[in-house]
Amino acid sequence: MSERGVRVQQREQTRQALLREGRRLFSDRGYAAVSLAEIVLAAGVTKGALYHHFAGKPELFHAVLEEVQQEVGRRVAAVADGQDDPWGQFAAGCQEFLTAATDPDIQRIMLIDGPAVLGWAEWRAMDEAASGRHLADALTSLVDAGIIAPRPVAPLVHLLSGAMNEAALWLAASRDPGDLEHTREALRQLLEALRTD
Amino acid sequence: MSERGVRVQQREQTRQALLREGRRLFSDRGYAAVSLAEIVLAAGVTKGALYHHFAGKPELFHAVLEEVQQEVGRRVAAVADGQDDPWGQFAAGCQEFLTAATDPDIQRIMLIDGPAVLGWAEWRAMDEAASGRHLADALTSLVDAGIIAPRPVAPLVHLLSGAMNEAALWLAASRDPGDLEHTREALRQLLEALRTD
DNA sequence: ACTTTTCACATACCAACGGTACGCGAAAGA
DNA sequence: TCTTTCGCGTACCGTTGGTATGTGAAAAGT
Secondary structure (H helix, E strand, O other), X not given: OOOOOHHHHHHHHHHHHHHHHHHHHHHHHOOOOOOHHHHHHHHOOOHHXXXXXXXXXXXXXXXXXXXXXXXXXXXXXXXXXXXXXXXXXXXXXXXXXXXXXXXXXXXHHHHHHHHHHHOHHHHHHHHHHHHHHHHHHHHHHHHHOOOEOOOXXXXXXXXXXXXXXXXXXXXXXXXXXXXXXXXXXHHHHHHHOOEOO | OOOOOHHHHHHHHHHHHHHHHHHHHHHHHOOOOOOHHHHHHHHOOOHHHHHHHOOOHHHHHHHHHHHHHHHHXXXXXXXXXXXXXXXXXXXXXXXXXXXXXXXXXXXXHHXXXXXXXXXXXXXXXXXXXXXXXXXXXXXXXXXXXXXXXXXXXXXXHHHHHHHHHHHHHHHHHOOXXXXXXXXXXXXXXHHHOOEOO
C-alpha cells in the first residue's frame, strides 16, 4: 500500500494544519489582524515550521485563497454541469456563485483581503483560473451557439463577476431574507438582456 | 477680512499636507506598504503632528478615502446634471463613474484598500454617502417615472455598483484601447434590460 | 504690559510584528 | 552503522504603529 514514509506524512500534516488554522483566523478577523504567532500557536507548531513551508505571510494567504477559490469553482462547475443546455448552465452557475460567495468565511478571504494582500492583478489571475474561467467558457459557448449576440466576452465577464461579488457581500450583511430572491430576480433579468431573441 | 489667526491657519496647512502626501503614497504603493514615517517625512512634519490630527493610520486613510470618494461623487453628479431626462442622467452617471474609477490613483484607495482597511461595512457606508447615493436616487426616479419596472432598488444598486467597480479595475489594467468602448456598450445593454418598454 | 493658559507639534521611547540565522535530532539513504 | 537529509525549533533582529511627555509660541485673561 501507500508506504509514504513518516517524513512526508508529517510534513503534509503540518502544512495542512497551517492552512486550516490560517484559513480559520483569516476569515474570522481578517489578514492584517492575525499574527503569525497566533497561527503557529493554533496549529501547534512554531514559526520555523511556517517559514519552512511558506515564504512568508502573503504566501500562506495565497495558499489559503487558492484553496477557497478552488472550492467555489468546484461548486459552480458542479451545479452548471447539472444543466444540459448552455443557457441553463450559465444561469445556474451564476446563481450558484451568488450563493457560495455569501458565506462570510469565503467573503473575507476571497473578496475583501484577496485583492488588497496580493494585488488586484494576481487576485484576478487566481479568480480567472478558478471560477472566472467557467464564466468565460459559458459566455463563449453561448456566443458560439448563437444564444447571445457575438461580442467580446471579456468585458461581460468582468461586469458580471463584479456584480455578483458585490451583491454577495451585500447579501451577507443584509438582514432582510427577501433580498436574496430580489437579487436573484434582478440578476436573472440582467442576464436575459444578453439574449439575441 | 478673514482674520483666521496664525494658529488655525498653520493647523489646516499641516493637516492638508498630511492628507496630500498620504493620498499620494497610498495610491502609489498601497496602504500596507506605506509607513507613517514616510508620510510625515514627505509632509515635512513628525509623527506627533500626525497623531495630533488623526487617531491612527486607519483614520488617516479614512480621511483620504473620504476625499477621493467625494471627488468621484461630484464628478458623477456633475455629468448626470448635464442631462435633462431621468434615463439620460442615469446612463450618463454610470458611464462617468466607469471613467472616473479607471484612474489608478483612485482605484487603489477606493476599490482595493478601502474595504480591506476599514471593513466592507464601513467602506460601503462611505460609498453610499458619496457616489452610491446618486445611483440609488437615479434608480428610484426611474421607477417613479415608470421608465423601469417597479422593484426594490437596493439589489440593483449593488449589482450595478459592483459591475462598474470591477470593470473599472479591469480597464485600468487592460492594454487594448477597444476594451473601454466594448465595456461601455455591454453596460449600456445591461442597463437597457431594466426598461419596461 | 504682563501673566496665564492653550495647543500644535517635536522628541524619546515601547511592545509587537514579520522575517532571518542557525542549531538539533530523527528519518532516509548508502 | 555511518552519513546525509530535512522538517522544524530557538533565539534574535529591524521595522512598524502607537504612546507618553516635553516645549515654545500664540491666544486669552487681567
